[in-house]
Amino acid sequence: MERKWWKESVVYQIYPRSFMDSNGDGIGDLRGILSKLDYLKELGVDVIWLSPVYQSPNDDNGYDISDYQAIMDEFGTMQDWERLLEEVHRREMKLIMDLVINHSSDEHPWFMESRRSKDNPYRDFYIWRQGRNGAEPNNWESCFSGSAWHFDEATGEYYLHLFSKKQPDFNWENPDLRRALYDMMTWWLDKGIDGFRLDVINFISKEPGLPDAPNREGKKYVFGGQYFINGPRIHEFLQEMHKEVFSKYDIMTVGEMPGVTTEEAILYTGEDRHELNMVFQFEHMDLDSGPGGKWDVKPWTLKDLKTVMTRWQKALENRGWNSLYLNNHDQPRMVSRFGDDTAYREESAKMLATFLHMMQGTPFIYQGEEIGMTNVRFSSIEDYRDIETLNMVREKVMENVEDMGKVMRAIHMKGRDNARTPVQWDDTKHAGFTTGTRWISVNPNYKEVNVKKALLNPVFYYYKKLIQLRKQHEIIVYGSYDLILENHEQIYAYTRTLGNEKFVVICNFFNSTPCFELPAYLKSYKEIELVIANYEVDSANEIESMVLKPFEARVYRLVF
Template sequence: MQKKWWKEGVAYQIYVRSFKDSNGDGIGDLRGIIEKLDYIKSLGVDMIYLNPINKSPNEDNGYDISDFEDIMIEFGDLEDFDELLSGIHQRNMRLIMDMVINHSSDEHPWFIEAIKSKENKYRDYYIWSKGKDNKPPNNWGSFFGGSAWELDENTGEYYLHIFSKKQPDLNWTNKELRQDMKNMLKYWVGKGVDGFRMDAINHLAKDMRFPDGEVKDGALYGDFIPYVQNLPEVHDYLKELKRDVFTDSHVVIGETGGINYENAHVYTGVDNKELDFTFHFDLHSVGKGENPWERVDIDLIKDIKEKMTGWATRDEKEGWCPVFYSNHDTTRTVSRLGDDKKYHKLSAKMLATLQLTHKGTPFIYYGDEIGMTNADDFKLEDYRDASIFTRYSEFVLSGIVSHENYIKGLNLTSRDNSRTPMQWNAKENAGFTDSNPWIKVNSNYQEVNVEKQEKDCDSILNFYKKLIALRKEELTLVYGTFEEIDKENPSIYAYLRILEDKKILIVCNFFGRDAQLMLSEEAFLSNFKLEVCNYENGEDNLQIVNEKIINLRPYESRVYISER
């Protein structure tokens, strides 16, 4: 067992644009976070993970960087960053930055130079092709819709962009580019940054032969993913970064689509010296129907247990893992995995129980600690995600999908649901800003907000604090082994965490109906005491005494602790 600060800590992810506006422009900023550092510390978390804060024209909300060593104007400046980092460290917390090194903005000086001529030094910092017969070199689509190729009229060649056309992909085969990237990361390390989450990291290598992708189900473009994701050369680039930039005191995390618990070791294997752990997408699509405007029932065994248990029971030599439900690219946790109406509080607490007692490093997405929900009354004009409007043209204006169903789909699946402003209080704009916010505040902010929940001892917020404190007290919840109980139970997720002489039993009813759990022999023979329950009167049953069956109410969760 190799102990690390990032294994024992709890992380708090902040989408800066939506957290707290300090200067009245309707956009969250670094000084807003500085104002709320004591609140963040009060949660009990140990590290703050910020979505991109680098200078950007914001075609993709900061994931299109125009200066890797400066701060986005809307967020502040480098002095604000230094004050923020100092404030974080003074409170014994650490900072993880989100860094985008797969692509840049088309407004980055490198790209501005690259399009001047084919002979320019920076031309080879990007990926170019002459195309064929006045068309792109292949049929690849992009993640944001449309072709992955854009014609540069000045030089008559196409450049590759697997995201927006304003996000040209960088050419990692170029040694000078790689050195510039390493120097940039060293710049932030020198400032005292404790770790990085690398966006789209497994896309750094591309198949430069540019073969056509398979066209599926009448799609307009070919499947490009096999040619831009998880290619062998990626590992060489990551090893180089790990060796030349980072030390053992840093944490290096990669966002890796197409990776699951069975193959993540190719990036996170301890002997590989690439990534410390990866952000996967296992829970992103849970509950989604065949059509985006349809929600289907969750299959607890297939959708949740199989995946979460799979990550928790890997050999430690295969690497560590995060435990998270939502981030800036998903929807709100309680809306997707719980019940944000009838059982809002109970289901949010149940999900918190599962996250903070599971094996791995918990990453709490801002607002989850108060049970923020999807913005299910948004209209088309209320959304801000660039991809929404590209796809609206492709699907609605072309007659494939109705406007009504498209909006229903956005209400359920748009990532803008997880980007609405933090709900601080019941005042105008939820206390996020004194002016018009960059994106609408969720209409339920008067009921769901920090100020109200801080005063309620039974709130979701105070439940999170209690569980975080318990995780810090009980290293069994960090380094303990993981043993699932009653695996085929379709309603309850239950497991033991065991470390030396300590055992902790966690039971979570995942649905809004009564359910029963059959205990394993090891759990049944132990003298457990109930430590945490998400029902106000949960402590009525303090111990398991000669009972092999536990009855749970809708969305009930319990944490039992035993000395053996």
């Protein structure tokens, strides 16, 4: 397996709006991030992933870009950004930028030109179609609910928007558009950044003709993902992007890819394919989604988690590369979703971190995860800001008269604002995030869960130790993965193997006390060492058979 710095790194995602406010306007900004770089250096992360900071009208919190080569006023100036990059590099960390090139804002100059007339030179930068029988060109549904088409009065045609109507999709079939985007990406790389995280990048190739999606339920709009996810020219476009841009730099490239399979991921990340370094896949994020999708919440099972994670670990072994995450800016907090955010918050936060960081792939930490931040349960919909959540409420409650209590329970479990409440720095007003009126409310538990306290308790330092272990033991990066105790209903255990060495990773996912039994074939070891554990462990406690505490995690090193 080829050795690369991005395989050996740990990434920390910053959602700037909610990270740290430096000027009291209630919105996180670049100078706020700058003020906390020493904190991230102390944690030990190698790479900072910065969610979008480009100029944007903020319909979707910066994922609707109106100028790719300017900084959003609320976040600061280009000079602030340049200083941030300089200070990140001075601390021997790297910076990757979040890039949205499936769509732009409808306030981008290209789109403003595009909508002026049908013969405008920029018209074909976007996807325009005539209506059909007085309605939309097809029956596709937006990822944010409702039609994926918006009628534009100026020219009497519809444009495609797979997300908000203020996020028109680019027409990647147009080589002039592609060249303009590649030039912009090169501009950022020449400024010294260390790579890109590419938002919904596997949406950029659409099926020719944009056909209707099959509709078996008589719905007005249907999710037409089969016609734009992993589309017919996607690999061609990514290989072109690699040739024109990525191949000229030593960078990290991560593709966010909803609906990607292991087979596709091997094509996207294979070292001989010249496309991307790794993908974000969502199969494990859909384990608690019922037939009705994300908001149709069902209990997840450990059996399903084992099946999905093991499939990805084994399928990409020596063929591609995994990204490892359990939460981000679009997902609820992992300790609330997969752990216990009350009685065993710290223990389950550390267990989940162990589970993830010991797997093969590049781990991603989302801001606040390292102190065990939790989901928030706002009582009123007025406290929520996320466009996806608000559109869903409008559709389900106002149009379809669904029970508001049921909808709020789903929001409390799966809403994106769970991840977007401000980072809890201390126990002062607004959790030390701002001196002003914050753009979104702080989680009320900030007096108990905050960085100031975390620097006195084990969660932060447990993460720090996991990151250090990754640098000390190449088996964590390059070892092979194998599941053990496959049918155990409470314990997720696996091995990592490199040469004559094995790590045995043991994670109790519940607040019970199951017994772990070491499989017979692993008992012939010559040396044993406890590498890390989230409880005090008696040195006399042998690995062959042990009773685990609630949410306990242990990692042993065995030499054969």
